[in-house]
Amino acid sequence: MASLLFALVMWTVQATPVHAKTFIKLSTLAPEGSSWMNRMNELAAEVEKATDGEVAFKFYPGGVSGDEIDVIRKMRIGQVHAAGFTGVGLGEILPEVRVLDLPFLYRNDKEIEHVYDRMTGYFSERFEKEGYILLGWVPVGWIHFFSQKPIEQVGDLHDKKAWMWEGDPLVQETYKHLGITPLPMSITDVLLSLQTGMLDTVYASPVGALALQWFTKVGYMSELRMGNATGAVLISKRRFRKLSDAHQKAVREISAKHLKKLVQQVQKDNDKAIEVMKKNGLKVAPMPDGAERQKFFDVGEKVRKGLVGKLFDQKLLDQVLGHLDEVRS
Numbered sequence: 001m002a003s004l005l006f007a008l009v010m011w012t013v014q015a016t017p018v019h020a021k022t023f024i025k026l027s028t029l030a031p032e033g034s035s036w037m038n039r040m041n042e043l044a045a046e047v048e049k050a051t052d053g054e055v056a057f058k059f060y061p062g063g064v065s066g067d068e069i070d071v072i073r074k075m076r077i078g079q080v081h082a083a084g085f086t087g088v089g090l091g092e093i094l095p096e097v098r099v100l101d102l103p104f105l106y107r108n109d110k111e112i113e114h115v116y117d118r119m120t121g122y123f124s125e126r127f128e129k130e131g132y133i134l135l136g137w138v139p140v141g142w143i144h145f146f147s148q149k150p151i152e153q154v155g156d157l158h159d160k161k162a163w164m165w166e167g168d169p170l171v172q173e174t175y176k177h178l179g180i181t182p183l184p185m186s187i188t189d190v191l192l193s194l195q196t197g198m199l200d201t202v203y204a205s206p207v208g209a210l211a212l213q214w215f216t217k218v219g220y221m222s223e224l225r226m227g228n229a230t231g232a233v234l235i236s237k238r239r240f241r242k243l244s245d246a247h248q249k250a251v252r253e254i255s256a257k258h259l260k261k262l263v264q265q266v267q268k269d270n271d272k273a274i275e276v277m278k279k280n281g282l283k284v285a286p287m288p289d290g291a292e293r294q295k296f297f298d299v300g301e302k303v304r305k306g307l308v309g310k311l312f313d314q315k316l317l318d319q320v321l322g323h324l325d326e327v328r329s
Contacts, residue, residue: 104300136259150285
């Protein structure tokens with residue numbers, strides 16, 4: 001009888017379903033300890049609590065999974081399930097999203113917020129068709145030129161040894177109209193190239209230039225902003241669909257809340273980064289005067305026309321420009 005009872009108990013334990021924890025492996029270039037990762041850890045903790053521990057994130061920060069192209073490949077084969085991307089990675093998945101990255105397009109944060117708000121539904125649908133769920137936007141922020149000599153007019157760029165993120169058609173088109181012959185390379189090769197003199201000019205957000213230590217190899221940051229770099233967190237639709245409806249809802253809502261707060265934090269961090277770099281010797285090249293500044297805006301218009309039919313169609317561009325007109329009027 002004891003043996004039968006023991007066997008019955010063991011069978012019951014083995015037959016009782018155990019809720020298996022679903023891990024979401026997320027990669028990012030952001031380093032551990034950054035505001036980006038701190039916010040993502042808070043997001044992960046809230047998701048795990050809301051799902052009674054059944055859904056958990058596992059992070060791979062600091063580019064340990066490779067650059068964004070590597071991460072996309074790993075997402076397609078299921079080694080990575082989610083990632084934080086800049087516009088370069090997003091554009092590999094959905095080229096037309098680079099319309100949000102166009103140079104010399106926005107004038108202030110209000111315009112950016114308005115355009116993103118109006119275009120989120122469209123891009124959510126487009127990413128889903130490509131096999132990804134858009135959990136939220138996290139723009140990298142305003143992009144400046146960082147150079148060894150000040151850049152105050154278009155002509156100052158013509159003789160520069162300027163970096164271009166390898167495989168970025170948007171910057172390639174921009175440099176063409178700025179009269180720059182770029183040196184394409186991976187983001188991981190830039191610091192050494194600045195040290196050896198292979199490069200003397202790069203572009204980045206203030207936080208990026210500080211975190212990657214690029215600012216230590218240049219003397220100036222342009223007050224002129226080249227553009228605003230987009231960014232977002234995507235999860236593969238295949239992994240997302242493994243979650244129950246309730247858990248999908250929790251991940252969407254919690255992500256939207258935390259990523260919106262992260263956008264505000266990124267803006268503050270960029271402002272702080274500028275102050276830190278200035279205290280460490282970086283000088284700010286003043287904004288070009290009206291006529292010279294207009295030359296940069298004219299380049300932006302040429303880039304927009306040059307990329308129609310390559311990255312996006314005229315209809316999508318007109319949508320974005322229409323939303324800009326709404327907020328400007």
